[in-house]
Amino acid sequence: MNKHMQAIADKISHGVRLDKRDGLFLYNEADLLDIGQLAREVKMNKTGQHVFFNVNCHINLTNICVSRCKFCAFGVDEEGTGGPYCMTAQEAFDYGSNEVGGGITEFHIVSALHPKMPFEHYVGIVESLHKAYPDIHIQAFTAVEIVYFAQISGLSVEQVLRELQAAGMGSMPGGGAEILNDEIRRDLCPKKANSEEWLEVHRIAHQLGILTNCTMLYGHIETIEDRIDHMLKLRELQDEAPGFQSFIPLPFLPDNTKLSHISRTGAVDDLKTIAISRLMLDNIDHIKAFWIMQGIPIAQVALHFGADDMDGTIVEERIMHAAGAQTSKGIGKQQMINLIRETGYLPTERDTVYNILRTY
Numbered sequence: 001m002n003k004h005m006q007a008i009a010d011k012i013s014h015g016v017r018l019d020k021r022d023g024l025f026l027y028n029e030a031d032l033l034d035i036g037q038l039a040r041e042v043k044m045n046k047t048g049q050h051v052f053f054n055v056n057c058h059i060n061l062t063n064i065c066v067s068r069c070k071f072c073a074f075g076v077d078e079e080g081t082g083g084p085y086c087m088t089a090q091e092a093f094d095y096g097s098n099e100v101g102g103g104i105t106e107f108h109i110v111s112a113l114h115p116k117m118p119f120e121h122y123v124g125i126v127e128s129l130h131k132a133y134p135d136i137h138i139q140a141f142t143a144v145e146i147v148y149f150a151q152i153s154g155l156s157v158e159q160v161l162r163e164l165q166a167a168g169m170g171s172m173p174g175g176g177a178e179i180l181n182d183e184i185r186r187d188l189c190p191k192k193a194n195s196e197e198w199l200e201v202h203r204i205a206h207q208l209g210i211l212t213n214c215t216m217l218y219g220h221i222e223t224i225e226d227r228i229d230h231m232l233k234l235r236e237l238q239d240e241a242p243g244f245q246s247f248i249p250l251p252f253l254p255d256n257t258k259l260s261h262i263s264r265t266g267a268v269d270d271l272k273t274i275a276i277s278r279l280m281l282d283n284i285d286h287i288k289a290f291w292i293m294q295g296i297p298i299a300q301v302a303l304h305f306g307a308d309d310m311d312g313t314i315v316e317e318r319i320m321h322a323a324g325a326q327t328s329k330g331i332g333k334q335q336m337i338n339l340i341r342e343t344g345y346l347p348t349e350r351d352t353v354y355n356i357l358r359t360y
């Protein structure tokens with residue numbers, strides 16, 4: 001093992017935090033298997049043999065979007081091609097209700113930024129699902145959507161969050177972080193929340209007791225330094241206002257986007273990113289191998305590179321599939337259990353906030 005790698009291993013074993021230089025070294029110079037081994041050790045210390053999953057149902061309310069980010073294949077114009085749709089409140093309720101019999105424990109609601117639907121529309125959907133199914137956790141709306149709701153309603157971010165919380169929103173997903181660098185955001189997604197706004201929503205959510213996740217979209221125009229800076233910003237916020245449950249690295253899927261000339265990242269980059277995030281983000285308990293975007297084979301291997309969560313069964317995912325995700329749109333619970341078992345870990349069904357429901 002080279003000297004710097006040994007120093008990093010020593011830091012990890014003594015609980016000393018890695019710094020930016022360490023992160024850059026891990027990406028640029030370290031051996032993949034050395035990084036993986038360290039990350040796996042950290043995972044084993046945190047969650048042992050458990051690999052988590054939940055049984056959930058994604059509800060993507062609309063794909064009509066005012067933002068039209070360059071990396072997105074999901075958002076479309078109201079009048080244009082690409083199959084614009086917008087569920088009515090009743091359709092959203094029926095869509096969720098149809099899945100309740102399948103044993104789901106979470107409704108996962110994420111959408112585009114619709115030009116006309118008012119904030120009350122979204123509050124109403126959360127409220128109706130929560131009233132009908134109070135035991136099913138509602139994880140809903142990225143920080144980008146929350147900032148947009150504040151803009152269209154004239155409310156503050158805190159008021160938006162409080163209203164949604166009162167309606168039954170239990171926690172928030174981590175999407176919309178992309179890369180927390182405003183130069184990159186101005187190029188890729190100039191119309192949506194900037195870095196500080198994204199962080200501020202999560203800061204306020206955590207202060208209100210709303211747990212959240214966080215993501216990083218990588219493999220487009222960002223540099224390795226941008227990725228490490230991104231992780232450090234998340235780590236800093238977690239120190240200041242804890243509430244991130246998991247970090248989810250998302251490889252950029254170029255198909256049908258304005259960046260389709262960029263190639264999809266390879267397995268080495270995907271595994272390094274999982275492992276390095278496990279090592280850098282010492283204050284975030286869970287690292288997800290999001291099978292929908294990573295693909296099932298890489299997600300399985302990622303469990304040996306520091307990831308401890310395979311996310312959910314999902315039922316029907318639309319956002320990543322618009323960008324060419326080759327995975328199926330949902331998988332059955334038994335299939336999820338088999339996939340985890342095959343890796344040698346203990347399939348552990350959790351609820352949204354990581355209470356263990358059952359092991360298999």
Ligand code: SF4
Binds near residue numbers: 067068073111
């Ligand atoms: S990433 Fe979100 S905000 Fe951007 S275009 Fe797609 S749906 Fe709209």
